[in-house]
Amino acid sequence: MDKNSNPFLNSDWLDMQRQYLEILSSLIPDAGTADFSNPQQSAWLRALEDWKESTENVLPDQDKLIYSTIFQQTKIFYSLAGWFTALLQEITAKGNDTDAWQEIMERHFDLLKTQFNSTGIGDTDSGDDPSSVWWSLFDTWKQTWGSLVPVTAGRDHNRSENPFVNIFENPASNSGVGPGRALQEKILKGNRLWDIYRKNLQKYQTACAELGVIAVDRLKQRIIAKAGSGEKISSLKQLYTLWVDANEEVYAEFAFTEDYSQLYGNLVNSLMELKQHANSVGDDMLAILNVPTSRGMKTTRKRQQLMRHQLRVEMQSRQQTENSMNELRAELDKLRKQLNAGKSKPKRNRSKKQVD
C-alpha cells in the first residue's frame, strides 16, 4: 500500500523528521566522538535517541516493536562505529608502519574485553559498546521469562530483595484471619527460591561474559586471517558481520556442550520453581478471600477433560449399538418381506391330492 492512500498519515511531518535526522547526522563531524570510556558523550547516540522519541508515536502499533528492535541494534552498530573509528584513527596516525596496526588492534581489543568484565553483569542499559550485543539478550530474557512470574516482573533480577515481602504488606493480607507461621514459612521459602534463581542467573551471565571475551579473540583471529590472505575489510558493515559471526560461532560451540545444557536447565528450572511457589502463595491469598484459585480451576479442568473422554466413549458405544440395531432392523425388514412374499403365493389344490 502506498503511503499516499492512507488519508490519516501526515507524510509532510514524516518528511520533516527524515530531514531532521539527516541534517543532525551531517552536523556530527565524525563517528568517533564516542569516548569509549565515557559512553554518555556519544553525540550519535544522543541524536538517535532524540529522533526515536519524536518519531515512534506516528507508527502503527504493529510496527512499534520492530522499530524499537531496530533502534536497539542501531545503537550497537553505532557503538561499533565509535570503537572502530578510534582504532582506525590510531592506525592511520602511525602512517606506513605496517606492523603497528596489530599492536594497536591488540590494545583496543583488550580494552573491549574489559567491558565484559567491568560492565555490571546483566546491565543492559549501555548500548554504548559492542559488548552490548550480549547484554541485549538478557533484556529479552527478563522481558520474556521474567514477566511470567508476577513477583519478578519489572524487577531487577540481580538484586537480592525478596519480592515476596511486599505481597504481605498489602492490607488484604493483614485481614487477621490469615495464617501466621505458615505465611512466614512461605516468605522464607520464597526468599530461598529467589536467591537460587538469582545465583543461577548470575552463573549464566558470567558464562556469557566469558564467551564474549572469547568472541573478541575470535574476531581478532578472523581479522588477522584476512590480513594473512590479503583480504581487506572495507566497510563498517563488513566488520559488524565479522563481529556477529564471531559471537555466533563462540556461542554455538558452548551451546552444544553438556555444561550449557545444565546451566540453561538450572536457570529455567529455578525460575519455574519460583513461579510455582508464587502461584501457591497467590492461591492461598485467594482462598482466604473465598475466590476461585488456580489450583481449583486445574482440578475442575482435569475432571472436565475426563468427562469429555468418557462422554465420547459413550457416544461411540451408542453409535455402534445404533448401527447394530439398524442392521438388525434391516435384516428383520428383509425377513418380513420374504415372509410376506411367501404368504402371497397361490396355495396348492388340496382336493386333487385327496382323490389321488
Place this chain on the structure above:
Amino acid sequence: MINPFDIAPEKITAEILEFNHKLAQGIHTLAGLEEPGAGVSAKDAVYQEDKMVLYHYQPLAKQRNPVPVLIVYALVNRPYMADLQQDRSLIRGLLTAGLDVYLIDWGYPDEGDCCLALEDYINGYIDRCVDVIRRMHKVDRLNLLGICQGGTFSLCYTSLHQQKVKNLITTVTPVDFHTRQDLLSRLVRHIDIDTAVDAMGNIPGDLLNWAFMMLKPFRLTAQKYMDFIDILDDAEKTASFLRMEKWIFDSPAQAGEAYREFIRDFYQQNRLIKAEVIIGGERVNLENISIPILNIYARDDHLVPPDASKALAGCVSSPDYTELEFPGGHIGIYVSAHARDTLPQGISSWLGGRSD
C-alpha cells in the same frame, strides 16, 4: 603482515550517514504499509471442534488427483506460513497442481485447553477431520501431509490408523530427537518439564519464540534487523519481511499436557524411534507404516537437522520410501522462490503415481 583495514575514518562517517538516510526513509515505508494479512488462498471452514477448524481450500485448477490431501500443521506457529503471499505459497502451488487440499488450523489455545493431551490431538482432532474428509469425498483413505511437528503427529496417526491413509508426506519432520546437530533438543534436555507445565499451565508462545531465537541469537536478534535496514526503502521487500516477522512472532500458547508429553517423550527421552510412545493406550510403532512415504527435509535446517528427519528411513516398513533433500532452511522450504518452483510439483507428481 599488511594492514587489512581498507577504510578511512571519514568513510565510516559516510557509511553512518547513508545508514541514517535508510533509517529515516524506513519510517516512511513502515508507516505507509498495511498490517500484513494471514494467508492468501480462499478457503472454507468445513468442520470445527473447540478451537480447531478444518479448512477446505477452493480449487485453483482442474483437479487431477481424486484423493484429497490433508495438511497437518505443527501446534507451534500458525499454518499461514504455508500460504504466506501470492508468490510464496506451498498451498497455492498444490492447488495449481490440481490437488484437493485441506488444512487443520489448531487455533489459539487458552487456559481452558490446558488439559488437552497428545491423544486428543492425534486420536481426536486429526482422526475426526480425516473421517469428515472421507465422508465428504466418499473415499476410504486420504493423503496426509505433515509439516514439522505436524509430520511427527502424522507419523503417529498413520502408525495407529493406517487403514485411513493412502500416502504419507512428511516435511522437515523430526523423528530422531537426539541427533548430534539438534541444539533445540540439547536446550530442553535438563528442563524439569513437569515443574514448568505445573507452574505455567499452557506454555506461552513468547517462550517458544525465545527458545527458537536462542538457537542463533546473534543472527536472529541483531544481524537480521541490520540487514532489514538495507531494504527499508523498498516497500515490497519491507512488506515481505514484515509478513514473515508477523508469522514468526504469531505463536499460539501450547496446551500444557500436550506440551509436557511432547517434550518429555519425544525431545527428552526420544521414544518415537524406540517405539515407546504411547498414545491413547496404544503403542506407536513406526514399523507398522507400510504405505508409500515421501520424506522431504531441508539441507540447511538448524531447527530440525537433516539427520533428525532422515532417521525415518530406518524406522518404517514401507517398500515405497522416497527421500527428497531441499536446498534451504526450515522455513525456506515453504517460502523461497526455489520452493515455489519445485516443491508443489514434486509432491503432486509423487502422489500422481500413487492414486490408484
